[in-house]
Amino acid sequence: MKCRNCGHKFPEDTQICPNCGAVFEVKSETLSISQTLAVGGIILSLLSLFLPFI
């Protein structure tokens, strides 16, 4: 990836820029949120199947 602070290029799995020391969080929060939304959608669809009168 490319450092957003200094533009230095470094490996994808590195979260700290070896050039300027800027820390980059892996976008796991966005992934977990989308996964939570996906699971919630599945649960809602299952509920609508089992509770058709709602």
Ligand SMILES: [Zn+2]
């Ligand atoms: Zn940097």
